[in-house]
Amino acid sequence: MFERVAPRVTTVDACAKAMRVAILRGDLRVGERLPAERVLAERFGVNRVTVRSALAKLSSSRLLSVRQGSGYVVRDFRREGGPDLLPGLAELAGTNGHLSRLARDLLLMRRHMARAVLERVAEEAGDTDEVRTAVDRFEEVVTRGASMAEIAEADVAILSAVLDATRSPVLGLCLNPIADVVTQMPELRDAMYRNPQENIAGWRLLVGWMETRRRDLIDTVIAELERRDEETVRLLGRGPEKQSSNER
Amino acid sequence: MFERVAPRVTTVDACAKAMRVAILRGDLRVGERLPAERVLAERFGVNRVTVRSALAKLSSSRLLSVRQGSGYVVRDFRREGGPDLLPGLAELAGTNGHLSRLARDLLLMRRHMARAVLERVAEEAGDTDEVRTAVDRFEEVVTRGASMAEIAEADVAILSAVLDATRSPVLGLCLNPIADVVTQMPELRDAMYRNPQENIAGWRLLVGWMETRRRDLIDTVIAELERRDEETVRLLGRGPEKQSSNER
DNA sequence: ATTGGTCCCATGGTCCGACCAATTTCCCCC
DNA sequence: GGGGGAAATTGGTCGGACCATGGGACCAAT
Known part of the structure; x- marks a missing residue:
């Protein structure tokens, strides 16, 4: 008993999870472009820096690819994702x-x-x-x-x-x-x-x-x-x- | 010939690489604490947000663990790292x-x-x-x-x-x-x-x-x-x- | 001597606003 | 119709500020 309590979920993680499930569930198709950071920030009701960290997480999980000036696009996680x-x-x-x-x-x-x-x-x-x-x-x-x-x-x-x-x-x-x-x-x-x-x-x-x-x-x-x-x-x-x- | 040119390295990637090689080479021992974000930012000569993104990259590669108020500590990448x-x-x-x-x-x-x-x-x-x-x-x-x-x-x-x-x-x-x-x-x-x-x-x-x-x-x-x-x-x-x- | 309470400081997490750089869009001109 | 360039869009970086947590020092009560 008295094992480790779950660490409080941070704002970044909440945003990241929301977008992650959207991708894993297939709500966002492969190749589709995500809304701009500024739009996402407004929609989530968080700062742009925060949503940026969340996007960075998904990018490092190979769920998104990003190019300056172009935006974030959904990658094919079945072919590029990790365990x-x-x-x-x-x-x-x-x-x-x-x-x-x-x-x-x-x-x-x-x-x-x-x-x-x-x-x-x-x-x-x-x-x-x-x-x-x-x-x-x-x-x-x-x-x-x-x-x-x-x-x-x-x-x-x-x-x-x-x-x-x-x-x-x-x-x-x-x-x-x-x-x-x-x-x-x-x-x-x-x-x-x-x-x-x-x-x-x-x-x-x-x-x-x-x-x-x-x-x-x-x-x-x-x-x-x-x-x-x-x-x-x-x-x-x-x-x-x-x-x-x-x-x- | 004329293959894809390497994308320009961004500031974040430069900072991330510097810290990554320090860990992989063993210059930083397992369990050791990294300098604070503010210190790293000053030392690299970049903004705190930038060094933060670099640290986030290393964290997602399981090279670092982080806790608010405590700081970043070096993890044992041989036991926890990925391919x-x-x-x-x-x-x-x-x-x-x-x-x-x-x-x-x-x-x-x-x-x-x-x-x-x-x-x-x-x-x-x-x-x-x-x-x-x-x-x-x-x-x-x-x-x-x-x-x-x-x-x-x-x-x-x-x-x-x-x-x-x-x-x-x-x-x-x-x-x-x-x-x-x-x-x-x-x-x-x-x-x-x-x-x-x-x-x-x-x-x-x-x-x-x-x-x-x-x-x-x-x-x-x-x-x-x-x-x-x-x-x-x-x-x-x-x-x-x-x-x-x-x-x- | 030990236990618990309190405070303070260092550190990461989040926010705001601004500007820079790469890319895309689109309109104007030939 | 095509080419070129300005303007808008988008991610990247910056500076500063405040909040929340962790950790240690210090003190008081037992």
């Missing part, structure tokens, strides 16, 4: 089957990226100890009945330790955003940690593999991950459970 | 072996993500025609001896067509940034399209596979991709070629 758009997209998708389809593809991608990491670990592995202690900490967090947010945080920490073992920043930079997305989608997160004992077992399996680092055993670890992923997707497809989740 | 940092990192790495290591991991990740896409295509494929025409266009661009930038653009267009065939936006959102990174690293890009005929052959192989969509033949397509990737990395390891590249 950071997924939480917003999931929010719009609702809790029906759309979300489970989305989660299925996301976990598919995550699984294959994990395989890439394991291949690299198999070649040049560093400290297994770091990973092991991270797993221990994860188990400790689970057993003391911490919140879902804390469990997810400890889970990501293990992943970071594994990535450190690759001694290459590249894999981490590719995987970080996708790993982060999971923690920002409450329904998916709850489904993934529905039974944390399974997660612990999966991590223990990985640690065991890291002792040998046999390439021909990578499939075993990934297969176990796939089994859990499929169960997660199945849970999401049934819609949210009502009885549990006394604490998140 | 958009790779071009800047490659620029700092120089042309020695570091770059080839970086490319090796990047291509490894890209290959595994491609495998995920093929698995999804194998399940529910859409138009093969779109992909075929995109490949034709790629061949046309190559045969007319276009610039490297145009070739890369046509290459990414094929990828987009394949992603459309999955009928799922998720895979695209995960893969787009990584595909984009390649086009932003000149040395890597030149090495990848050193012999465009190979690229064409690879795409033709993929198109052929999409006719059957047999899961057991995915490995064939990926293996061919891996062969080319390894050659690319080998080229980068030898350092830049001097004689060719009459046009980029």
